[in-house]
Amino acid sequence: MATLPDGALMQRAAAGLAAVCARILRGADNASPGMDWRGGGQVTRPARGGPYGARVVLLVGSGDNGGDALWAGARLARRGARVDAVVLRHDRVHESGLSAFLDAGGRVLSDDDGPLTPAAEQAVRKADIVLDGILGIGGKGGLRDDAAYLAALASADAGLVIAVDLPSGIDADTGETPGAHVRADVTVTFGTHKVGLLIDPAAEAAGHIELVDIGLGPYLPRPAVEMLEHGDVAARIPVPGRHADKYRRGVLGMLAGSTRYRGAALLSVGGAVHGGAGMVRYAGPREVSAMVLERWPEAVTAPDVEHTDRVQAWAVGSGLGDDRGDEAEAALASGLPVLVDADGLRHLPAELTCPALLTPHAGELARMLDVDRGDVEARRLHHAREAARRWGATVLLKGSTTLVVSPDGRVRVNSTGTPALATAGSGDVLAGLGGALLAAGLDPLDAGSVAAHIHGVAGQVAAGTAGQPAASDVLDAVPGAMVSLVAAHDLL
Ligand SMILES: NC(=O)C1=CN([C@@H]2O[C@H](COP(=O)(O)OP(=O)(O)OC[C@H]3O[C@@H](n4cnc5c(N)ncnc54)[C@H](O)[C@@H]3O)[C@@H](O)[C@H]2O)[C@@H](O)CC1
């Protein structure tokens, strides 16, 4: 801002915002370069041939977010749209934005007594597009009173809700939703993706995300949260070199499954085999080992951790049951990198002395931290950070947006999840994948985030063919997912 004339950034933001609205109103097919990272992102477009004659309503809060909406509204009005503004507080409104809007032929439907005039409500109901400019990054706490009412009205009744910078009422920095908020179909965000657009529950309110570049790039600090794209993952997948052998590729010890949960052993060994482990050494009861060998003849087996030959990493806990805590503790005390999943999480020492990747879902993390599951789901980043700090370990919190939080503070959010992965055994496959990557030498942050990404792509592939895939379908889709990720980036 210091290097530019006053208001220049807002003009860039408003121009980008108006351009996205115009494109949506044109009904442009597939013209959107935005993030479809939820695997959907298809927006039902109110095709009208363009802004001319379209009904656009601006919800205008008291700060610069409202200013963006007013300036964009002015641009759309000049292109023939019928643009109405509902101003939340007439005593606090972006002055130059409002004048530009009125000069361009925009109308204000609210009055000094408040925003909820009959004309305003009617306009929101009939709008092709509602631009939510109530709150941006200056918002604190959820929406109140009239703002909350308008947000609910727009989300329920209006054509398409386009959030300016972020859906008003979400917490920009955490992904929490402290109260009432807008539910948008599209979010047009400026300069950089806000953390809250990437982490649930707030991310769910953002819809399809479009980034408008306003020239902040050279000035941005290191991001608080990263999201790997396909190419980033492809570059991190260990590709065997000319002199590879099974030991150099990484030997994974697998302490998983039990006579009660045999399937977990098959799925997690399978995840490790397809995840590129040079060898998987399975440690478990004779009858489970026999099943593992029948399905995965490339695995080798031993009765327990003590009798397992040399490994480079351990994956511990998927379907392990209650009675092998001593072995879990032995693996955790080996000093080798360890992935700890499911039942293994109940055997964590107060402090870990090995590089560790913990992979709880919300319920398991709640138990680990002795808090409510609902609270973990509402404050995913907060609790994942807390566990990473407490155990000095990388924490992969599974769920609708999988987070991977390293004890040094780095955070990655996975872009490839799909609800199809919410099925029994899916986590066992992920544990195998992550374990193989740890054994191959990836650090826990990379192992966790690459495994989650591959797992998500496999889930999407499986959902595309099986509709409602089982964990076995996801496992079967892993090799294809790896091939497509790597091949797409010319690394094969
Ligand atoms: N900072 C920048 O470089 C740019 C900012 N831009 C826009 O400016 C926005 C930030 O503007 P502001 O800092 O003015 O902040 P906002 O517009 O987000 O909020 C403004 C005011 O709302 C009030 N408020 C906060 N929480 C509230 C609540 N729960 N209920 C009711 N009122 C509440 C506060 O008094 C606050 O001052 C961004 O989100 C973006 O839209 C863009 O114009 C591009 C450039």
Ligand SMILES: [K+]
């Ligand atoms: K907003």
